[in-house]
Amino acid sequence: MSAGAALRADGSTVLLSQFMDELREPRTPYISSERFARRLGLSKDTLARMAGVHRNTLRTNPGAEALQIRLREMIKVIVAASQFTRDIDKALYWFMNEPIADYRNRTAADLVSDGHLEAVLAYLEDLGNGATG
Template identity: 30%
Template sequence: MPTARDFLSDVVAADGFIATDRLTGELRITKIELANAAGLSREAVSKSARLKAPSTQARLRDVVEIVNRILPWAGSVQQAFAWYRAQPIPSFGDQTAEDLVKEGRAEAVKRYLSRIAVGGYA
């Protein structure tokens, strides 16, 4: 089971870009499922020109950072990703982290997770 640090190093390539092949392998999903979970088009994660676009990389980085923050609590990358996709967050009207990332509200999720990490309320 990768630690939080291992997960990040496993999915970020030497050039600093999120490597979708590595990420889908860690999450045990397809590129289509990754695109859906990040609110991206299938082409954004499968065509190299679109994959390196700043907007695509930012969205993928948001997914990776949120999963990475959940990893210590969840116990595995797959369980952290399951939380990302399915766990309703009361502070956001029971939307999931996935819903919020798709809406462009990843920073709100990260602030929420930071608050919880220091003992704040959900």
């Protein structure tokens, strides 16, 4: 069972597991920045900027700790959002495009890129507890 499968006990377990498998760099323990960029519909330069690393890092040091940490943060938010959307593609769309009024209409991608992972997770938790978004 992959780490993604352990995240959910309901029917979306398979979808999350498949999503995580899609992002894994073959024969390595890390996330493929190239696969992740493709899944988000981004250029590698844009993903590097969002991750706060030099664009060459994606090619020359794809397992760099700073890069992997930021990619895991992005995935954490997407997985949390998928609990509401019940669909990875909808969660990806929300992450990249939906403005969050409580955060000056910035997207979750913008906020995570700027180091505000906990704020986005708290927002999603508030939604789960009945707050209106």
